Structures are given as structure tokens and as C-alpha cells.
Amino acid sequence: MKDTNFRRQLLTRVALSIAIIAAIVAGILFMGRDIKVKGDYIFSTRAGLHSRLNSISQLSQLKVLSDEAEPYLAKLTQALPQRDALLSVRTSTENIARRYDLGYSFNFTGDESDISSGLKAIKFHMSAQGSYQNIINFINAIESIPYFITMTNIDIASQGSKYNATIGGEIYFNG
Numbered sequence: 001m002k003d004t005n006f007r008r009q010l011l012t013r014v015a016l017s018i019a020i021i022a023a024i025v026a027g028i029l030f031m032g033r034d035i036k037v038k039g040d041y042i043f044s045t046r047a048g049l050h051s052r053l054n055s056i057s058q059l060s061q062l063k064v065l066s067d068e069a070e071p072y073l074a075k076l077t078q079a080l081p082q083r084d085a086l087l088s089v090r091t092s093t094e095n096i097a098r099r100y101d102l103g104y105s106f107n108f109t110g111d112e113s114d115i116s117s118g119l120k121a122i123k124f125h126m127s128a129q130g131s132y133q134n135i136i137n138f139i140n141a142i143e144s145i146p147y148f149i150t151m152t153n154i155d156i157a158s159q160g161s162k163y164n165a166t167i168g169g170e171i172y173f174n175g
Contacts, residue, residue, distance in 0.1 A: 080148060080174045086122065089147055089171060093126060096141045103129035112175075120175030121150075128165045132156070135165045148172040 090106045097104035106126040113121050128138055135156060142149065151169040 082174050086173055092145050096138055097128055100134040100138045102134055102138055118174055121170040121172050123170050126167050132163045135163050
């Protein structure tokens with residue numbers, strides 16, 4: 001009887017110990033899994049925060065740079081003429097044409113385009129007639145007038161001993 005009672009107590013204690021160990025192992029496995037899920041969540045949240053921190057840092061650098069660029073932007077804005085001042089472009093180019101003894105015509109085509117906020121361009125067309133060298137000198141002189149001009153096409157054609165130049169382009173201004 002003693003032997004049976006001892007075995008029963010031993011089996012009960014062993015079974016209880018195994019059940020407790022199994023519960024502890026199950027708890028550890030469950031908590032380990034939960035810890036992994038929470039760790040992954042923390043890792044992804046931390047990566048998101050790091051990305052946002054970098055974005056904020058870049059924005060603050062851009063703000064500093066924009067503050068530094070403000071005086072230069074003001075100077076650039078002052079360097080570009082207003083739309084009304086473009087009327088003197090015709091006079092300037094006409095004076096250059098006279099200097100090189102060229103027949104000359106100039107007109108704005110009326111096509112305006114917005115380049116960026118405050119910056120616009122208007123297309124022009126001009127023609128000049130005279131000697132080849134005088135036309136080349138005229139084109140070079142136009143590039144030195146105090147306006148931001150882009151010549152988009154230049155066509156020079158021979159008409160006997162004279163040449164005819166057709167020039168198209170854009171003039172930039174504050175709009």
C-alpha cells in the first residue's frame with residue numbers, strides 16, 4: 001500500500017510538474033511570439049519615425065536655404081523687366097539694325113507662356129536684310145542687350161548680293 005501510495009503521489013507530482021512546465025513553456029512561446037510581433041511593430045514604427053525625421057530635417061534645411069536665396073530672388077526679379085518695359089526692346093534692336101545698316105522689322109507674336117510663378121515669356125519675330133557680315137554682327141549685338149532673350153530659330157537666306165535673316169525667339173519678363 002505504501003508503495004502504491006508513493007507511486008500515486010510521485011505520479012501526481014510528476015504530472016503536476018509536467019503540467020506546470022508545459023504551461024510555462026506555452027506561456028513563454030506565446031509571449032515570445034507576442035514579443036516578436038511587438039518588436040516588428042516597433043521596428044517599422046521606428047523606421048517611419050526615422051523617415052519623418054529625415055523629411056523634417058530636409059525641410060528645415062530648405063527653409064534655411066530659401067531664406068538665404070531670398071535676396072538673390074529679389075535681385076533676379078528686379079533684373080527681369082516688367083511687361084510694359086518690353087516695348088523698348090523694339091527700339092533697342094532697331095537702333096542696332098541702323099548701326100549695321102540693315103533693313104529691319106520686329107513684332108511680338110502675342111504668344112505668352114508661364115515659365116514659373118512670376119516668370120513669363122513672350123515670343124517675337126524679327127527680320128533683317130543686308131550683308132552677311134552685318135547680319136552676323138546684328139545677331140551678336142542682340143545677344144548683348146540687357147534683356148533675357150532666347151533666339152529659338154535663325155534662318156539666313158541669300159537674295160543675290162544681300163541676305164535676309166529671319167529670327168524667332170522669346171523674351172523673359174516679370175508677369
